[in-house]
Amino acid sequence: MRRWFLLPARLTAWLLIVAPMAVIAVYSLLTRGDYGGVEQPWTFESFTRLADPLYLGILWRSVWISAAATAICALTGFPLALYIARAGKWKNLLLQLVLLPFWTSFLVRTYAWLFILRDTGLVNTVLTGLHLIRTPLPLLYNDGAVLLGLVYSFLPFFILPVYATLERMDPALVEAAADLGATPGAVLRRIVLPLAAPGIAAGCVLVFVPCLGAYLTPDLLGGGKTVMLGNLVQNQFTTARDWPFGAAISLALLALSTGLLLVTRHAGEQL
């Protein structure tokens, strides 16, 4: 009796989660076929190609955009998380407001920026109408737009864990510090931030990892110019028809993401 109720889940997990990844792992060691697909011989070539400066450049760009997005989320998100944690009876409402856009369609939210930033978009139209500019500003299809899109999409991911940590913090600690003579700035620096550190770390990871693997945002907002790892993977499986290489990149991306998460988890347990 005990064994069978986990069977459907186990079966599904093996077939639809593990098996696909196994196939990808296998593909990464094969060679590309002439018309797409894979064929023998077995080789490590796909992995060695990752070291090519072109692809390293893409890796580097993905990393710095993700890092920048994380930093911006942290700087803008932390004060808001703090505010909500102190908001008393407004806590739930504010939290809902933060989460609400998160629960609408991801595609729609990304498109919204498209609508605002295009050449014929809202910003340009308004600025032209106010006679501040004559030709439209190229706000879209660059790293900045992608950064904006990423921050917009993943800000709630940062706010939530930080809020959770701050909310659990005993308010008496702040009062005690003040009682002992600490200024508000010192309280923030020496009490609040250190105690919020686990939440901040979690928040950073929760933003960084999805940014690293982002596909839709750089695709829609970055045009062809901003290629991140996610776009590269998709490209290899469609236009370039180089499945082994795409598989190799996927594995690298997955390894990076999982590695980061495990490291933070381990570090979190140490605390």
Place this chain on the structure above:
Amino acid sequence: MAETAEIDAVARDFDAFHPQPELLFHPRLARQTDFAAGAQNALPGDRFAGAKRPHHLAGSAGETSCFGDRAVSGHLPFRDTADLVQNLFEHAKFIVASPAVTIRVFMAAVLQLRNVVKEFPGQRAVDHVTLELERGGFYSLVGPSGCGKTTTLRMIGGFESITSGQILLDGVDVAGLKPWLRDVSTVFQSYALFPHLTALENVEFGLRERKDAGAKSKATEALELVQLSTKRDRKPAQLSGGERQRVALARSLVLRPKLLLLDEPLAALDPRLRGEMRTELQAIQRKSGVTFLLVTHDQEEALSLSAKLAVMNKGRVEQFGTPEEVYLKPATRFVADFLGDMNWFDGVGVRPEFTRISPAGDGLRARVESRQFLGHLTHLHLRLDNGEKALVHARPEAEVPADAQELWLQWNPAHEIRVA
């Protein structure tokens, strides 16, 4: 051990005489392998389909055998003559076939634990516990937290596996059986009432699992027994703590289990309510006639409710006896200290209520250090000449000496307690 072999032999003879297994409705007579094999697919009711379940045999709660410890030697567990006649009638077939077996069966202990051991990685929670409970009695397992009493209870109920030993319910080893196949019912500490069902539906639950057609009427009766008929359509959330406990009791008792296990039933209640509930528990046990086994850390509770109690410590049963026995003649120092207060003077123990203070005479010289007035008595904390402390219970009418006044501590040697 010899007893079981003997009964097995008689049972085999009986089998030869009555080859139809479905008549063997008394589990004591069912062959152990049959019960275990068939049990995997059966519900308790199914196993005995067609035959009537025996009217539950009752004993007088609180009464100890006047013939000594062993039930077999004489104490017939029937409430009164009418009960005896009814039971005899139902068991007429067997009595005609084999009177010796029948008498033996009725007299056997309802629960026997034999060298039960439970080991968790790193510690032995239950260490060779051996106990025997007679049908119809009110028993307790008492001890400090971590002594293994709850683990023992859970093993009897089927929620923990046994590392080694035997648990015999009416002579049948139930160690491998799943909880839903055992004829034992548990009242959980949190009562575990199903929140989405009304009180009545909660009580009906077990009966419905047995596909009992008379579930509703039996459940109604059970609720009447615990005086909650008016609240039968309420959900647990709308009931008070005491009411929830009574629903939990009714839910278990309606299944007429051989043994009812209660896990700290009064712990969750308001202290004021506890006294009332103790009396009610006793009454319910008497009325239903089911054997109760209570687990508690409250020694007062155990002493006041049980016919016999087992004092446990670090996984072992230190003493199993009547309340008077364990209190007045504790077997070990732990039992003496655990039940009530103790004074120890050079390996000899005296309970504070048996001590007196006198302005002169012999005994131990002491002075009063502090006192606590508790209404019905006064705690006097004395400091002896040799530096030790002592506690005296002074009755209200006694003259209480002034602080630092020299006095003598005395007691009747008959009340001395010496332990191993």
Place this chain on the structure above:
Amino acid sequence: MIRSRAAGFYAALVLAFLHLPLLILIAFSFNANRFTVWTGFSLQWYRAAIEDSQLVESLINSVIIALAAAGLSTIIGTLAAWGMWRRRAPWLSGALYLSLVTPEIVTGIALLALFQGAFRFLRLPLGMHTVILAHVAFSIAYVTIVVSGRLRQYDRSLEEAAMDLGANEWRAFLKVTLPSIAPAVAAAGLLALVVSFDDYVITSMVAGVDSETLPMVIYAMARRGVSPVVNAVSSMIVVLFGVLILISQRLQEK
């Protein structure tokens, strides 16, 4: 310092940042003009959206897929959560964790590779069935998390009591645990529904020619050029999701 007006103003600013883009999008869906110059209130784009046959067809596809995938993943996920609550299943937890952690594009191409490879033997084309399977694959983890969360607060002794009274493990789950956690299961189901309905990346990789979903059509329209029809469709989606998620959250509070 923290409760000062400046802090409040800042909070409002960030919240505005989070909400304005969507509000602008919705506002301009009512624009009479197809450009970003407001000329008047009009419902024409909604009419155009409803009359667009491709949109409607893709909507129907999306609904079918979402219902099927959510149904399957709710059942499988709930059983998984219950199973893992009763006994440890490290491999299964690991697999579900993997599914959550993997970037969507990687999940998409992995499933595509699996279907292509597997179906070469079976000669099955990509279509609705592959999309449904793919959606089940990634939504199970969400369902499991929501139901696990509820189970963590659930009193284990209730199932023990049911077993004590004669129900075996499955019946105890069915008659006692499931009714108690039903709101959470429903919430998980709604979540799976939303997640499936919204998915673009994975769907685009494994969909066949006849199984276009709504997000795929929106994506194509968004790439093509400016069209307020996209605004209209987006607004409708926002409202729909908002309602579903609200219900889901209410259910989880029970």
